[in-house]
Amino acid sequence: MQLSYRWLERYVNHDWDPDALAERLTMAGLEVETVEPIGQHLDGVVVGKIEDVREHPNADRLVLCDVDLGNGAPVQIACGAPNVAAGQKAPVATVGTTLSLPDPDNPEERQEITVEAREMRGEESNGMICAEDELGLSDDHSGIMVLDENAEVGRPLADYLAAHDVTPDDAILDIELTPNRPDAASHLGVARDVAALAESSLEYPEVDPPAPGGRVADEVTVHIEDEQGCPRYVAMLVRDVEVQQSPLWLRRRLSAIGLQPRNHVVDVTNFVLHECGQPLHAFDRAQLADDTIVVRRTDGETDFTTLDDQERALPEDTLLICDAEKPVAVAGVMGGANSEVTTETTDVLIESAYFDPSSIRKTAKALDVQTDSSYRFERGVDRDGQVWAAARAAQLIAELGDGTIVPGMVDAHPNPSSPTTVNLRPDRLRTVLGLDVPTDEAVRLLDAIGFEIDEKEDALHCTVPTWRPDVSIEEDLIEEVARLHGYDQIPEPERVPVPSRTPDQRPEEVLERKTRELLRGRGYREIYTNSMLRTDRAERFNVPPAGSQKAPVVKTKNPISEEMAALRPRLLPGALEVMQHNRNHGQSALRLFEFGHVYRRAQEHEDPIVPGYAEHPALLLAMSGPHAPIGWDTDPRDSDIFDLKGLVETLFDDLRVPDVSLTPRTGSDSSSITTHQIDVTAGDTPLGTVAQVQDDVAADFDLEDHPVFVAEFHWGSLADRATTGRHRTYAPVNRFPVVDRDLAILVPADQPVGPMQATIRETGGNLLRRVDVFDVYQGEGIDDDAKSVAFTLRFGADRTLTDEEVDEQIDAITDALARAHDATLRQ
Numbered sequence: 001m002q003l004s005y006r007w008l009e010r011y012v013n014h015d016w017d018p019d020a021l022a023e024r025l026t027m028a029g030l031e032v033e034t035v036e037p038i039g040q041h042l043d044g045v046v047v048g049k050i051e052d053v054r055e056h057p058n059a060d061r062l063v064l065c066d067v068d069l070g071n072g073a074p075v076q077i078a079c080g081a082p083n084v085a086a087g088q089k090a091p092v093a094t095v096g097t098t099l100s101l102p103d104p105d106n107p108e109e110r111q112e113i114t115v116e117a118r119e120m121r122g123e124e125s126n127g128m129i130c131a132e133d134e135l136g137l138s139d140d141h142s143g144i145m146v147l148d149e150n151a152e153v154g155r156p157l158a159d160y161l162a163a164h165d166v167t168p169d170d171a172i173l174d175i176e177l178t179p180n181r182p183d184a185a186s187h188l189g190v191a192r193d194v195a196a197l198a199e200s201s202l203e204y205p206e207v208d209p210p211a212p213g214g215r216v217a218d219e220v221t222v223h224i225e226d227e228q229g230c231p232r233y234v235a236m237l238v239r240d241v242e243v244q245q246s247p248l249w250l251r252r253r254l255s256a257i258g259l260q261p262r263n264h265v266v267d268v269t270n271f272v273l274h275e276c277g278q279p280l281h282a283f284d285r286a287q288l289a290d291d292t293i294v295v296r297r298t299d300g301e302t303d304f305t306t307l308d309d310q311e312r313a314l315p316e317d318t319l320l321i322c323d324a325e326k327p328v329a330v331a332g333v334m335g336g337a338n339s340e341v342t343t344e345t346t347d348v349l350i351e352s353a354y355f356d357p358s359s360i361r362k363t364a365k366a367l368d369v370q371t372d373s374s375y376r377f378e379r380g381v382d383r384d385g386q387v388w389a390a391a392r393a394a395q396l397i398a399e400l401g402d403g404t405i406v407p408g409m410v411d412a413h414p415n416p417s418s419p420t421t422v423n424l425r426p427d428r429l430r431t432v433l434g435l436d437v438p439t440d441e442a443v444r445l446l447d448a449i450g451f452e453i454d455e456k457e458d459a460l461h462c463t464v465p466t467w468r469p470d471v472s473i474e475e476d477l478i479e480e481v482a483r484l485h486g487y488d489q490i491p492e493p494e495r496v497p498v499p500s501r502t503p504d505q506r507p508e509e510v511l512e513r514k515t516r517e518l519l520r521g522r523g524y525r526e527i528y529t530n531s532m533l534r535t536d537r538a539e540r541f542n543v544p545p546a547g548s549q550k551a552p553v554v555k556t557k558n559p560i561s562e563e564m565a566a567l568r569p570r571l572l573p574g575a576l577e578v579m580q581h582n583r584n585h586g587q588s589a590l591r592l593f594e595f596g597h598v599y600r601r602a603q604e605h606e607d608p609i610v611p612g613y614a615e616h617p618a619l620l621l622a623m624s625g626p627h628a629p630i631g632w633d634t635d636p637r638d639s640d641i642f643d644l645k646g647l648v649e650t651l652f653d654d655l656r657v658p659d660v661s662l663t664p665r666t667g668s669d670s671s672s673i674t675t676h677q678i679d680v681t682a683g684d685t686p687l688g689t690v691a692q693v694q695d696d697v698a699a700d701f702d703l704e705d706h707p708v709f710v711a712e713f714h715w716g717s718l719a720d721r722a723t724t725g726r727h728r729t730y731a732p733v734n735r736f737p738v739v740d741r742d743l744a745i746l747v748p749a750d751q752p753v754g755p756m757q758a759t760i761r762e763t764g765g766n767l768l769r770r771v772d773v774f775d776v777y778q779g780e781g782i783d784d785d786a787k788s789v790a791f792t793l794r795f796g797a798d799r800t801l802t803d804e805e806v807d808e809q810i811d812a813i814t815d816a817l818a819r820a821h822d823a824t825l826r827q
Helices: 005-009 018-027 157-163 187-198 214-219 248-256 264-276 357-367 372-379 386-401 426-433 439-448 474-485 507-521 535-540 572-584 641-654 695-700 715-724 753-767 803-821
Strands: 002-004 031-039 045-055 063-068 075-079 089-093 098-103 106-114 118-120 123-125 169-176 221-224 232-239 280-284 292-297 302-305 311-314 319-322 327-330 348-354 410-412 420-424 452-455 460-464 590-601 613-624 660-664 674-682 685-693 708-714 739-748 768-777 786-795
Touching: 002 005, 002 187, 002 248, 005 169, 005 187, 005 248, 018 031, 018 169, 018 187, 045 157, 075 123, 187 264, 187 439, 187 474, 214 232, 221 232, 221 410, 232 292, 232 386, 248 264, 264 280, 264 372, 264 386, 280 327, 280 386, 292 348, 302 327, 311 357, 319 357, 348 386, 357 372, 420 426, 420 474, 426 439, 426 474, 439 452, 439 460, 439 474, 507 590, 507 641, 507 715, 572 590, 572 613, 572 708, 613 641, 613 715, 641 660, 641 674, 641 685, 641 708, 660 753, 674 708, 674 715, 685 695, 685 715, 708 715, 739 803, 753 768, 753 786, 753 803, 786 803
Parallel strands: 221 292
Antiparallel strands: 002 169, 031 169, 045 063, 045 089, 063 075, 098 106, 118 123, 232 348, 232 410, 280 348, 292 319, 302 311, 319 327, 420 460, 452 460, 590 613, 613 708, 660 674, 674 685, 685 708, 739 786, 768 786
């Protein structure tokens, strides 16, 4: 929320500059994110009178003005404004004045210039006649700023502005409101806190709210068909209004907080909203059929054109403001183009209502629009603030537009609520805060922010103001006292107990920490990605790795944006986005890993914590780019799937995961996301997959230059296996020699090597110490549908082996390979 420092000063006196005020508000729970100075001091700018205007002899777009500055003979100033005319009084920046002007190349930025006497197309110019934007008063650059006829010539412009309730310099505080503080979504709301902090009084504007009934009730009818959606609706009338430009003070207030002034009626409704937090709407009474207001819900989808000239499809059950024939506004969100106030409007109907927060929130989400009104209604406005706000707006509209307030008002309030009372025990206050806050101080603070206090012997009986819907229990009152008294006033304890031992970590946490250390040691960087995705991307990647079952994507209700409409079914899409970002920034060798949760709809046999939804922790490894840095003694090559496979095998060995096997799978997954999959299992438990990302998928992320390889694991399954078999046993170095034999076999070309190694290990028994592949060959001398695979086998025992024993093992291994893999010895 944007808060004007000068505007706030109208309601409460304090001695803090903008930065000090921001710090005090932040410490009181209203976090100020930024403080932005705006405007300027205008030293050297005076009121001048344009005595004469004549054509510039050498420029079509310039005129020469003789300007009286009140200190002698008129000076000549060249001016290009279209509205300059003799007899006008206008602000003039005299020679030597420094102004902060909009940058012509970037209007959002400003640059300082010093006004000098200079020649403009051969004619002397001694100053500058200023527009409002050049003075920092607004964004208006349509022409020079024309002052009142009674403005005193030669008077400093700052004095003239002060007399018109305008301060040229200001500061804007950007406050990040928490959802529980809707009362602070206005200048008066923040002023209450400032009054308590500064021990000052709060000055409300003088407003005379009318009594219900009167002539307005005779002329206007209000029907509330949905009392839950609209518990209260107040209407007032202002007649014979001349809709015109707002005075400078009002335009200055609105432009300071980023609003564009339109006309004085609309500007007043915006002003009152930001003054007290109550949204208002002004209808052109002539456009309302039968002077009737009906608050009802749509009974089906309804097309409606809003004030921004957008035709919107309103869903069923949307709360509407209607006249006797048609909708005229979307309640609490935006008015309709068919009843807006224009320069032709003469009678204005002012709407001031309370709408149910959940109803407005639902409508705003459905229409994908948020306005200043819906922002406040969604959080809850003051349930009793409607009359004051309507009266304040009627008073200003009539005053600024020469209108007449019609006596009385319509106050449709079917079920008035009773005030809420909460008790605060001084002893409880001291116990919770650990601080002796005097009862008188607690009473002062609560009274300053609107609580009515009835002091009893046992407790303070506090009547909660209607603008504080967040206060309902004693702890809420204690929090109010604490934040206003000052959290920094709560002393730190002299002693803090320290446990005698550190708490034990769960085995899963120890394993996860060790995995991080191992991966970082091998050059992998940990990433953290968003658990929410676009729905189409979540659907595309909804192919869980081994160990997870395929299930529908989990979609979010009321997503903040389309980019966060579904929960991720796997970690892969986030990792590809990170790789894309790094590749676009010149990084070619990418090694990444991530721990995170993935989500899916639960299966019938499952019993998740949240019914219908399941999640599990996952681990992802990703690799792409060069295998190693290019050097004088190394040949460059891209990483391949065997590099990642080797890392996985090493990782599982370091984590003591027993009975791990990696089995190639033919074909691609069902969604063509990956190819060359290798299933990783531990015994009968599937753990995950190692695979290459399909080229077209990688290309979607601008990763087509180098192949991308990923390994995805169900971390819960992996951790369970690692926890049960992580202890390693050691044996002394064998004193007896080992025997190495090479074995070359011919097998079908599509036969994977991994299962053959497994067969060799199983058949070799206790004598076989290790088996390695040292050659795979296809080509001359071998059939096209076959390949040669050569293994090195090492045998050993706690004694000296004989050639006969080794030959016997080789024969057994050869027979097993022939039976299981159709292998023959290569001659």
